[in-house]
Amino acid sequence: MAPALPDNWTLCASSFNWIPEITAARRTATDVVIGIADSVAKTIELEPGLLWRSFPAPQDAEVDELRDSLAARGGRVSIVGASLDDFTSPTDRRSLQERLDFLVPQLSAASRVGARGIRLPIGQAGTELLTLLQPLLHELDLVLYEEIQGQQTPNNPSVAPALDAIAGLADEHVRVLVDISMLMPALPVTYLHELRQGGVPSDLLARLENDWRDPATLDAVIALLRAGKVPPRIHTLFMNLLIRFGRSDAADLQGILPLVGAFHLKFWDLDDDGGRVSQPLHDLGSLLRGTGFTGTLTSEWGGHEWLQDDPTEMTRSHLALAGAALAEPAAVESAAVEPAPAARAAL
Template sequence: MTVTALRDDALRTAPDGFTLLLGLPWIRSLPVASLVDLSVAVDGQSATDVTIELDGRRVAPTALGAEDTWWFLQDRLTIRGSTELAPGPHVVAVTFRLVVPYLQAGPDGPLTLPFHLERTLTADASASGPATARTSSLRERPVEPRAAVPAGWTLTASAFNWTPEVVRAERDAAEIEVGIVADGIVSAIELEAGQLWRSFPDPDDAEVDAFRRDLEAVGGSVSIVGASLDDWLSPARRRDDDERLAFLIPQLHAARRVGAAAVRLPIGQAGTPLLRRLVPVLHDLDLVLYEEAQGQQSPQNPATAAAFDAIADIDDPHVRALVDISMLMPSLPPSYLERLRTGGVEEAFLDAVATDWRDPATNGAVIDLLRADRVPAEVRTMFMNLLVRFGRSDAADLRGILPLVGAIHLKFWDLDDEGGRVSQPIRDLAAELAAVGFTGTLCSEWGGHEWLDEDSATMTRAHLALASSALDARARDRV
């Protein structure tokens, strides 16, 4: 998401120097305090006196840790400097670290990502003009009509698929998400609270109500709200369970207010003590909390198995599991491999993981390459998908936990279905779900926009058609 962090109109002159508008290079709103070690250089000269404008105040970068303001995904921070700029283009470089408070990098702190953004910008340039649709290589490809899915199964789509559009901020996030239904893609959506509501993480009632009215006006509804649990208040201080509960409660109320039946968290993140404290709240709000397992979080993973056991021990229909089909990848997405190739990852390594992704030894090869510092910086973050987001399980491996499952994410990365790479895991899982009498939602979720510049609506429509056909064919074989 770094492409939109420094846009064409980011650099502006001011009576006392310059301003620079910095977009958030992430997929969810974050605390302003997440911006760490900020430095700015213009034409190779460091700007030593920069400040950030917050609510009419100028705050030194080193003082951001004391701020409780949030950085909404579609907003840009105003950075001020005293350097006077001549007309014409200037090379602007911005370096910082971004603390991600809901993702843990180890036992002692949250994930912290380094960023270095550099562009040639013209001072006081206009924005690029009116929003235009993204070009797509799929636009001319006919989309097959959707097949019927078994009774009790509901196909939905995740608003996460539209992350690139939300980040570009050419339209309001709420307008984009209402448009998913208005354009006839689906009638029910999953939404991400941290992408949609400016008032996140304590969504304002009026903002929530306005979105619900607009969505219902086009015949839409919300199935699940993706909630967030920010475990870290700062890189050095973790929230205790009272603070974690207080962080979650407003999101639960917003989910109920928007009409959702459920909320979603990563599996195991809450922990059993907090889950038990949440149960009476979930009962009062008539919400289900789904803990989502994805990628390499298979039931054979000891930590994930313990989290599934905790759900079973709580034994309450308001706490259930959600399975992401990224656990069941027979091979790696060709588009992903091509992006790593163009990013400079070693050809021999790529050939090996492409040929036999399911071989557990590939995990060791991934780690070896990282430890040897042989992964180019340009694709290092993407490369981590090989350790986290891409799984090697079979549908049969899930049989023991499927009675706990009330929702499915049909994660897809691209639409290259050669050899059934996309459709076969859906068919296999559908057979297992039919065998246990599953009812619930199956949500199209696109993860490939990290490296594919395709139109979100086009990708989602095509995937829903492919998925419905696979679900219908295999599930009915087993019913």
């Protein structure tokens, strides 16, 4: 019998994966999300800025339409991606009260659609705003997740104070969401192909292919950028090396696990050469098992930036791979005891 996930781990799909289809507008965004529940996963993380025309103050009718349509198919919402627009102009920052007022309609919509929580970038809210939000989070029974991803690390000077603030609140309604783009043993094969086709120098390509985690590789990336030698047509793609692709190990998360309530299982393509897709999942499964983690693990595809693959097939295949990779450590650890509980796959 194949190993299974613990009952309190829930695999989900992010509507972010369908950005190309949503922006193509051949179907309504609501129909795209309903299609996810029909054919990929019953539990879905929403990106409401792509979904509700009235966002960031979603109208009840839009929210109700999606909630009812999903419920009719046995679907539900896990987390809603929130937005906090801190500035009203390039120089005018919103006051604390204005920032709160900007978020409140989004919390109300998340509750109305039946979500478990909302998501913001790590540290953006700040302690003062988090404290103001706590009563509403409790009233609506929502969790605010602050996301750490890519090149960010728990001991990063821009991240550590935010983690300390969350720990200081000691509130189950304010948690951390970890995107495993932090845990990349190697760069995606298809991404390297795009860089090669785009004209990145061969010596840097060799470093990126063979020594991604070597700090000297990042130094070489920055040097090329500062020298103005990044080909213009791949400049945006090249910036992923500085922001979206991380070089941490799963063990680096050990100290913050008590604060973590959810994960994004970020993937870029499904070429698993050398375990570049599956190894972080294996490592995460080993790290989490036995910790008491209860939460969502959401398939999030970032490779549509350069790939034209079908998001439905990509996500379905990734969820199958992720479920197997996350569960595999259980087969080793529980071989001498009773079988692992049945998976709560939410598919």
